Amino acid sequence: MPVNLSAPDPASLLPVPGVELGIASAGIKKPGRKDVLVLRIAPDSEVVGVFTQNRFCAAPVTVCKEHLHNDKGIRALVVNTGNANAGTGADGLARARKTCEALAAELGFRPEQVLPFSTGVILEPLPLDKLVAALPAACADLRPANWATAAEAIMTTDIVAKAASRKVALDGVEFAVTGIAKGSGMIHPNMATMLSFLATDAPVSCEALEAMLRHAVNKSFNCISVDGDTSTNDACILIATGSTPAPVIMDDGDARFASLQAAVTEVMIQLAQAIVRDGEGATKFMEVRVEGGRDEAECKQVAYAIARSPLVKTAFFASDPNLGRILAAVGYAGLSDLDVERIRLWLGNVLVAENGGRAASYREAEGARVMAAPEIAVRVDLARGNTVATVWTCDFSYDYVKINAEYRT
Amino acid sequence: MPVNLSAPDPASLLPVPGVELGIASAGIKKPGRKDVLVLRIAPDSEVVGVFTQNRFCAAPVTVCKEHLHNDKGIRALVVNTGNANAGTGADGLARARKTCEALAAELGFRPEQVLPFSTGVILEPLPLDKLVAALPAACADLRPANWATAAEAIMTTDIVAKAASRKVALDGVEFAVTGIAKGSGMIHPNMATMLSFLATDAPVSCEALEAMLRHAVNKSFNCISVDGDTSTNDACILIATGSTPAPVIMDDGDARFASLQAAVTEVMIQLAQAIVRDGEGATKFMEVRVEGGRDEAECKQVAYAIARSPLVKTAFFASDPNLGRILAAVGYAGLSDLDVERIRLWLGNVLVAENGGRAASYREAEGARVMAAPEIAVRVDLARGNTVATVWTCDFSYDYVKINAEYRT
Numbered sequence: 115m116p117v118n119l120s121a122p123d124p125a126s127l128l129p130v131p132g133v134e135l136g137i138a139s140a141g142i143k144k145p146g147r148k149d150v151l152v153l154r155i156a157p158d159s160e161v162v163g164v165f166t167q168n169r170f171c172a173a174p175v176t177v178c179k180e181h182l183h184n185d186k187g188i189r190a191l192v193v194n195t196g197n198a199n200a201g202t203g204a205d206g207l208a209r210a211r212k213t214c215e216a217l218a219a220e221l222g223f224r225p226e227q228v229l230p231f232s233t234g235v236i237l238e239p240l241p242l243d244k245l246v247a248a249l250p251a252a253c254a255d256l257r258p259a260n261w262a263t264a265a266e267a268i269m270t271t272d273i274v275a276k277a278a279s280r281k282v283a284l285d286g287v288e289f290a291v292t293g294i295a296k297g298s299g300m301i302h303p304n305m306a307t308m309l310s311f312l313a314t315d316a317p318v319s320c321e322a323l324e325a326m327l328r329h330a331v332n333k334s335f336n337c338i339s340v341d342g343d344t345s346t347n348d349a350c351i352l353i354a355t356g357s358t359p360a361p362v363i364m365d366d367g368d369a370r371f372a373s374l375q376a377a378v379t380e381v382m383i384q385l386a387q388a389i390v391r392d393g394e395g396a397t398k399f400m401e402v403r404v405e406g407g408r409d410e411a412e413c414k415q416v417a418y419a420i421a422r423s424p425l426v427k428t429a430f431f432a433s434d435p436n437l438g439r440i441l442a443a444v445g446y447a448g449l450s451d452l453d454v455e456r457i458r459l460w461l462g463n464v465l466v467a468e469n470g471g472r473a474a475s476y477r478e479a480e481g482a483r484v485m486a487a488p489e490i491a492v493r494v495d496l497a498r499g500n501t502v503a504t505v506w507t508c509d510f511s512y513d514y515v516k517i518n519a520e521y522r523t
Numbered sequence: 524m525p526v527n528l529s530a531p532d533p534a535s536l537l538p539v540p541g542v543e544l545g546i547a548s549a550g551i552k553k554p555g556r557k558d559v560l561v562l563r564i565a566p567d568s569e570v571v572g573v574f575t576q577n578r579f580c581a582a583p584v585t586v587c588k589e590h591l592h593n594d595k596g597i598r599a600l601v602v603n604t605g606n607a608n609a610g611t612g613a614d615g616l617a618r619a620r621k622t623c624e625a626l627a628a629e630l631g632f633r634p635e636q637v638l639p640f641s642t643g644v645i646l647e648p649l650p651l652d653k654l655v656a657a658l659p660a661a662c663a664d665l666r667p668a669n670w671a672t673a674a675e676a677i678m679t680t681d682i683v684a685k686a687a688s689r690k691v692a693l694d695g696v697e698f699a700v701t702g703i704a705k706g707s708g709m710i711h712p713n714m715a716t717m718l719s720f721l722a723t724d725a726p727v728s729c730e731a732l733e734a735m736l737r738h739a740v741n742k743s744f745n746c747i748s749v750d751g752d753t754s755t756n757d758a759c760i761l762i763a764t765g766s767t768p769a770p771v772i773m774d775d776g777d778a779r780f781a782s783l784q785a786a787v788t789e790v791m792i793q794l795a796q797a798i799v800r801d802g803e804g805a806t807k808f809m810e811v812r813v814e815g816g817r818d819e820a821e822c823k824q825v826a827y828a829i830a831r832s833p834l835v836k837t838a839f840f841a842s843d844p845n846l847g848r849i850l851a852a853v854g855y856a857g858l859s860d861l862d863v864e865r866i867r868l869w870l871g872n873v874l875v876a877e878n879g880g881r882a883a884s885y886r887e888a889e890g891a892r893v894m895a896a897p898e899i900a901v902r903v904d905l906a907r908g909n910t911v912a913t914v915w916t917c918d919f920s921y922d923y924v925k926i927n928a929e930y931r932t
Binding site: 236452 | 578579580609611612613615645708751752754834838847852854858859863878879919921
């Protein structure tokens with residue numbers, strides 16, 4: 115059961131001038147299910163992306179990088195679920211390229227102007243014929259007010275569709291920032307997590323957009339973990355159509371840069387948290403904040419050690435304040451010169467540990483009270499610096515095992 | 524259910540001249556359960572140990588290191604289960620020292636001649652009075668032919684007691700190597716895993732014994748993972764009593780060194796595999812062999828990425844040959860210059876993947892046949908060197924979640 119997460123109200127999702135979305139059912143894994151999404155974007159849009167660091171990256175990831183690098187002016191995106199087209203070798207690459215060719219022909223673009231994305235089972239051939247056959251229907255469905263249905267069309271083991279939207283006024287001109295994301299398993303990002311597509315109608319230079327994307331991803335998708343597995347297909351795309359007239363935001367010297375970046379980051383954090391709230395089998399949502407570190411990297415390292423520990427995650431599932439497991443994770447996080455005597459650990463606002471052991475003031479009943487809530491904040495002070503990092507994760511339940519043991523059946 | 528593992532036949536466990544073992548019930552966590560073990564060892568025995576790298580190491584680990592470093596001639600070990608005495612600060616250290624004092628007084632030794640060990644729940648005070656009160660009974664029980672009961676006395680969430688024994692003839696003189704181990708959760712070793720105690724009656728110098736221990740641990744306990752959590756209390760102790768007369772083995776220049784090291788390594792591998800076979804909730808035993816690496820470290824890195832992946836482990840639980848998950852783990856293992864086109868993956872002797880994708884010869888039915896067995900071999904060829912590493916792990920089942928969600932209840 116997703117934790118404090120419901121499907122987005124379609125009316126809350128602002129259309130983005132310059133972006134149209136179309137959905138179809140190709141029957142890739144299951145008949146009748148929406149599993150194909152096409153985005154058409156205005157000419158001269160800027161498009162930037164970040165992709166998985168997994169060496170076994172999927173064929174569409176390779177093609178996306180090529181097409182973004184060649185820079186012939188991206189005009190369309192095509193996404194399928196039900197098959198990841200990963201671990202598919204040269205044949206998989208050919209099928210990803212044929213997908214681009216088919217959509218390009220349908221829309222009157224060149225194949226290099228299309229970015230392909232896939233998600234689903236690994237190591238099985240992409241059913242290209244089914245996918246191509248569904249493209250005309252997806253193109254016939256193209257319209258701006260289609261973000262909510264698009265969010266549904268990219269789901270795999272997700273229970274709830276994920277979309278978010280912000281309005282931002284820059285020098286008196288209003289722009290939209292709207293995004294969708296999918297993912298609930300194989301979630302442990304390294305650059306970007308699973309699939310996410312965001313767009314704004316603000317005019318932004320490629321360099322400025324790239325900077326915004328990296329900042330926002332680092333504060334959102336790169337701060338979550340469901341199961342510690344980094345996917346082969348992770349991709350996050352940010353589009354700036356410039357369809358609403360205004361001077362182009364060239365770089366962070368423009369006073370509007372920070373406001374737009376903040377809106378993009380807010381949308382991404384909402385989507386990233388939605389992925390965790392809908393984590394496979396999740397019953398709890400945990401925020402792990404590590405402060406007092408020497409740099410952000412070591413704070414994240416400790417936070418992820420906690421967030422990835424199966425022992426910590428099963429204790430949260432049981433609402434059991436077995437908090438020694440958190441200390442154990444801090445201890446093995448890999449900071450070899452960590453002084454454990456100085457560490458303090460809080461659960462919610464209850465001080466649990468200090469001076470290398472349980473706090474004198476700690477009462478189990480207070481820990482149990484915090485653990486019983488569906489949202490739990492864990493805070494660790496390393497007391498060796500001034501940096502902070504926050505990651506979000508979910509618990510580890512029977513249903514996680516069930517979902518992943520039965521995934522292909 | 525442990526995988527192909529039954530309790531050791533007490534008759535198969537060779538007594539080690541110079542070592543006596545005594546067991547008692549202190550009622551530390553549950554009344555009536557055997558939870559205290561004392562070992563008394565002959566004067567002039569050599570004793571070496573390796574301990575957890577977890578920065579939140581337990582109080583008894585700190586005391587063990589001190590006493591081994593001071594080298595006043597170790598004469599006794601005391602082990603309790605039910606409480607780890609970890610995350611207990613200065614008070615925990617005082618309780619570990621008082622345990623040594625109490626046993627030393629009982630046996631007529633000095634406190635620095637005693638090594639203390641604890642395992643169980645973290646962050647709770649060690650019930651010192653109960654433990655001390657049980658020491659006379661444990662000492663009254665001291666006898667050489669007590670290894671099987673000792674193995675039972677150190678169990679926590681273990682279902683099956685773990686012990687192994689080998690006879691080794693060196694220049695016509697027969698010696699015993701006997702060991703016990705405990706552990707089935709919080710198992711992801713870094714130097715040593717959980718508690719293990721081995722002894723031989725061969726005469727070995729401290730330096731030679733240290734070398735044997737490091738070699739054997741590196742080939743056994745440092746090659747297993749149950750849940751990826753490195754414990755706060757891991758310790759592995761190797762004792763050479765020299766009680767059976769023979770010239771002392773000074774170093775690896777002695778022809779007998781290799782034979783004795785092989786016997787010690789065999790016993791440790793059997794114990795390490797027993798920990799995995801009895802891994803919390805385990806229904807399958809997996810051997811992950813990574814070959815063709817540039818060095819052992821990178822082979823282990825890839826093998827552990829596979830062995831730790833919750834997605835791989837749940838697929839094995841389901842007997843589902845969802846083998847793309849293994850490729851994904853290879854891809855995110857952290858070898859940034861890995862050429863995935865050259866990798867080959869086998870399940871048992873079935874070639875699954877090559878040339879970056881599924882092998883043309885692969886048939887799902889063959890993968891399913893291998894997956895249905897209780898013991899499964901995974902083999903990956905990185906094709907970039909000549910080194911090999913093997914790790915052992917178990918699957919991830921409903922019972923893993925159940926055991927760890929209910930651990931303290």
